[in-house]
Structure formats: structure tokens, C-alpha cells
Amino acid sequence: MNFTIATIPGDGIGPEIIEQAILVLNQIGKKYGLSFSFIKLLAGGCAIDKTGEPLPPETMEKCQNSDSVLLGAVGGLRWDHLGVQQRPEKALLRLRKELNLFANIRPAVLYGALKDASPLRKDIAAAGIDMCIVRELTGGIYFGPRGRKQRNGGEEAYDTEIYRSEEIERISKIAFEISMKRSKKVTSVDKANILESSRLWRSVVTEVAVSYPEIRLEHMYVDNAAMQIIRDPRQFDVILTTNMFGDILSDEASMITGSIGMLPSASLGLTRLGMYEPIHGSAPDIAGQDKANPIAIILSAAMMLRFSFELEKEANVIEKAVAQVLAQSYRTADIMSHRKRLVGTKEMGRLIVEAID
Ligand code: IPM
Ligand code: MG
Numbered sequence: 001m002n003f004t005i006a007t008i009p010g011d012g013i014g015p016e017i018i019e020q021a022i023l024v025l026n027q028i029g030k031k032y033g034l035s036f037s038f039i040k041l042l043a044g045g046c047a048i049d050k051t052g053e054p055l056p057p058e059t060m061e062k063c064q065n066s067d068s069v070l071l072g073a074v075g076g077l078r079w080d081h082l083g084v085q086q087r088p089e090k091a092l093l094r095l096r097k098e099l100n101l102f103a104n105i106r107p108a109v110l111y112g113a114l115k116d117a118s119p120l121r122k123d124i125a126a127a128g129i130d131m132c133i134v135r136e137l138t139g140g141i142y143f144g145p146r147g148r149k150q151r152n153g154g155e156e157a158y159d160t161e162i163y164r165s166e167e168i169e170r171i172s173k174i175a176f177e178i179s180m181k182r183s184k185k186v187t188s189v190d191k192a193n194i195l196e197s198s199r200l201w202r203s204v205v206t207e208v209a210v211s212y213p214e215i216r217l218e219h220m221y222v223d224n225a226a227m228q229i230i231r232d233p234r235q236f237d238v239i240l241t242t243n244m245f246g247d248i249l250s251d252e253a254s255m256i257t258g259s260i261g262m263l264p265s266a267s268l269g270l271t272r273l274g275m276y277e278p279i280h281g282s283a284p285d286i287a288g289q290d291k292a293n294p295i296a297i298i299l300s301a302a303m304m305l306r307f308s309f310e311l312e313k314e315a316n317v318i319e320k321a322v323a324q325v326l327a328q329s330y331r332t333a334d335i336m337s338h339r340k341r342l343v344g345t346k347e348m349g350r351l352i353v354e355a356i357d
Contacts, residue, residue, distance in 0.1 A: 002035045003309060006066040008059070011045040011088060012282025013292035013345075014072025020294035020349030021070060021301040024321075027353045028305070028314050039066060043095070044074025044088035044282075054091035063095060068308040069275040070301060071095075073282035084146075097138050101267035101275055102167070103174040104135040104246065105303070108253035108263055113326040116337040117258035120230065129257055131236040132182065134175040135246025137267055139167045140197075142243045161197045163242070168204040174268070175240035176212045182237050185216045189225045189241040189249065197242075205240065222249070229253055250279055259334040261293030264300035266307050274308045276300040286333075290344035293332040295322055298352055321355035 007022065009015035025036050041059040048054050054074075063069050074088040084090065095101070110118055110129035118125040144160030172188075179186045188205045190198035202219055209217040220228070222245045228235060229252055241249065254263040260280040267275040278296030286292055302318035305311040325348070331340040332348050343351065 001033075001309075002037065003068070004037045004039065004066045005304070006041055006059075006063045006069045007038050008041050008043045008063075008069065008071040008074075009046075010043060010072040010074040010282060011076045012073055012284040012287040014044075014074065014282055016288065016290065016345050017278070017292050017294040017297045018070065018072040020345060020352075021297045023349055023353050024298050024318060024356065025301050027356045028318065031317075031356065032311075032314055034311070034314070043071075043091040045076050045079045047091065048079060048082070048086070048088060054086065054088050055094050059091075060095070060098060063099065063275075064273075066273070068273055068304050069095070069099075070297070070304060071275060071277040072297065073278065073280065075282050076284040078284075093142060095275060096267055097143065099267075099273060099275065100138065100269040102136060102138040103171055103268045104133075104137040105174075105178070105266045105268065105307075106133040106135060106246070106250045106253070106263060106279055107131070108133065108250070108257050110257045111262075111323055111326050113323070113329075114258040114262070114335060117331075117335045118256055120233070120256050124232070125256075127234050129233045129253075131233065131239060131253060132178060133239045133241065133246055133250045133253060134171065134178060135241055135250065136163075136167065136171040136243050137246075138243075139163055140243035161195060161242070161244070163197045163200060165200065165204050168201050169208055172205045172208040172240060175238050176208065176215055179215055179238040180212065184214050185218070185237040187218045187220050187225070187236055187239050189220050189222050189239055189245055191222050191245075192219070193221060201242065225249060226252060230256060254279055259293060260296075261332065261334040262295050262299070264296050264298075264303050266300070266303040268307060272308050274304065276304040276308075290346055291333050292345050293334050294345050294349050295332075295352075298322060298349070317356055318352075321352050324355045325351045 141161040144162040148157040192198040254260040263279045302315040306315035
């Protein structure tokens with residue numbers, strides 16, 4: 001079997017972490033007789049520097065024609081002065097929207113070996129964390145009408161949170177389907193005490209739930225959810241939420257698992273083509289220093305095998321290799337703790353490759 005993977009290294013630590021994910025995939029290929037072809041594409045700040053735009057047409061076209069997309073990270077201080085339409089992040093938003101990747105799956109798992117790295121109180125971390133955030137990715141305030149204008153001598157700007165019932169329905173179904181394979185509890189997060197769009201969200205989710213009688217559905221306001229995630233993360237299994245709330249809550253969920261450098265994500269649509277990327281950013285402060293944690297992108301590659309290629313066994317092998325290397329006390333700086341063995345990006349990648357073998 002041959003799979004064509006569009007790779008977008010991007011900016012900051014993107015190139016060095018994606019290199020490790022490619023090594024891991026090649027090792028899986030070698031072991032299981034699969035072949036992966038990688039096409040390297042430009043997007044983000046580096047694309048702005050080389051072509052003047054964050055997402056060159058060639059990148060979009062090649063992504064559309066590949067079996068899936070693996071992305072490092074985009075963005076950096078150097079491009080911060082640019083307007084929203086020219087920023088590196090625009091590449092990500094366009095890829096998500098134009099590839100119709102409306103479902104963003106962000107599992108947050110606290111590895112047994114990393115309990116010391118969690119900032120949560122020891123008794124809370126000891127209970128473990130295993131939740132999955134299902135974030136709507138092509139709607140809401142990220143894509144609603146926006147503007148900025150002069151008014152009464154000052155300036156005024158607005159963004160619009162807007163959801164259609166079909167958008168809520170399809171993401172709800174994804175969350176419920178995922179939940180059926182887990183512990184059958186879904187927490188839908190909104191701000192229905194204030195926002196009209198949240199009131200629609202809540203009623204559509206409730207309606208979709210009727211077709212899943214085995215699932216326990218609970219609704220929670222986002223402010224409360226932000227608090228409950230650190231008070232008692234065990235209460236969550238699948239969290240279903242909007243684009244912006246999912247963005248915020250997934251950073252929070254990642255930190256309690258030890259580091260934002262650990263969490264992978266999958267962005268899925270109606271076809272097999274998905275985009276896989278760590279939830280962290282480009283970390284320009286440590287770029288090029290062999291310090292970044294490659295685990296989030298390596299776990300993203302595992303999700304690619306599972307969701308786009310239906311290679312469940314091979315995905316499990318990668319996840320087990322990561323757990324094994326952590327159990328052997330190897331740590332990148334972001335998850336380092338007392339008496340563990342500090343390694344760089346390349347060495348962490350090499351150890352995971354070795355553990356697969
Ligand atoms: C994420 C990121 C992106 C987002 C940015 C880089 C556009 O924060 O994937 O969580 O806001 O969705
Ligand atoms: Mg984010």
C-alpha cells in the first residue's frame with residue numbers, strides 16, 4: 001500500500017518536529033510493508049517570505065490531491081504586524097475551510113509516566129486524565145462576518161459568532177460516534193446563558209442526542225467548564241464544543257497533561273483526507289535548538305494512520321512506543337522533571353523509532 005502525504009513543515013519548530021514524524025512513519029512503513037511518499041509544501045510565514053502569500057495555490061492543490069496532510073506549525077513574531085488576511089494563520093484557516101475539515105479531534109491523555117509533569121495537585125493527577133475534545137472547526141466566530149471602521153471619532157471592530165443548525169448537527173454526530181467507542185458520556189460546552197448562537201447549539205445537540213439513547217449528554221457553560229477541567233478532569237470524556245471555545249479549552253486540557261508539546265490533533269471532513277497537526281504553535285523562542293518536543297506531531301501521525309488510512313494496529317504501535325520511551329524516563333525540556341533523562345528533539349525521535357523496532 002502506498003500513501004501520499006502532503007507535509008507542511010511551516011515555521012519555528014515546525015520543520016524539526018515534522019522531520020521526526022517522517023522518520024517514525026518510515027519506520028512503520030518498513031516494519032509493516034507500507035510505503036509513504038512525502039510531498040513537502042510551503043505554508044505560513046515561510047510561504048509569505050518566499051511567495052508573498054501564506055498559502056500558495058500549489059500548496060492547496062497538492063493537499064487536495066494527497067491522501068492526507070501533516071502539518072508542523074505556522075506563525076511567529078516576525079509576521080505579527082500583518083493584517084488578518086495576510087497572516088501565517090490564514091493558511092491554516094483556509095486549509096481547514098477549503099478542505100471542509102469541520103471536525104477537530106483533540107485527545108488529552110495524561111500518561112502514567114508524566115504524572116509528575118502535570119501542574120495539577122498530585123491527588124487529582126493521580127486519578128488520571130483521558131478526555132477527547134471535539135471542536136467544530138469551520139464555523140463560528142473564526143469565519144463569521146467581521147469588520148473595523150471609524151465611528152464617532154474612534155474606531156470600532158466586530159467579529160460574529162454564527163452557527164447554522166446543519167453545522168451543529170454534523171459535529172454533534174461526530175462527537176456522539178466517538179463517544180460510542182468510549183465511555184458514552186458527552187459534555188457539550190456553550191454559553192447559552194448569554195449567546196443566541198449557543199442556545200441554538202444546545203437545542204440542536206439535544207435533538208441529535210435523541211438518536212443516541214445510550215449516551216449521557218450533559219450541557220455546561222464554558223466558564224464553568226474551564227474551571228471543572230482543572231478541578232476534576234475525570235468527569236470529562238468527550239467534550240463537544242464550538243470553534244473558539246474548543247481552541248481555548250484544548251490549550252487548557254493540554255497543559256494539565258504535562259505539556260502542550262504532547263497533544264496531537266486530527267481535522268476531519270466527509271472524505272478520508274484529513275489534516276493532522278500538533279495543537280501547539282511554532283514556539284519561535286526555541287526553534288532550531290533541538291529542544292522542541294516532537295511527541296505531539298508523532299502522535300498526530302498516529303492519528304493519521306488511524307483515521308485516514310484505517311491502520312489501527314500501526315497507530316497503536318506508535319502510541320505504545322511513545323508511552324514506552326516516556327516510561328524509560330526520557331524527557332524533552334518541556335516535560336522534564338526531577339531525575340529524568342533530558343533529551344533533545346532528534347534523540348526523542350530516534351528513541352521512538354527504536355521502540356517501534
Ligand atoms: C489551534 C491554533 C489555531 C487556532 C491558530 C494558529 C489559527 O491556536 O489550532 O488551536 O486558533 O485554531
Ligand atoms: Mg489554539
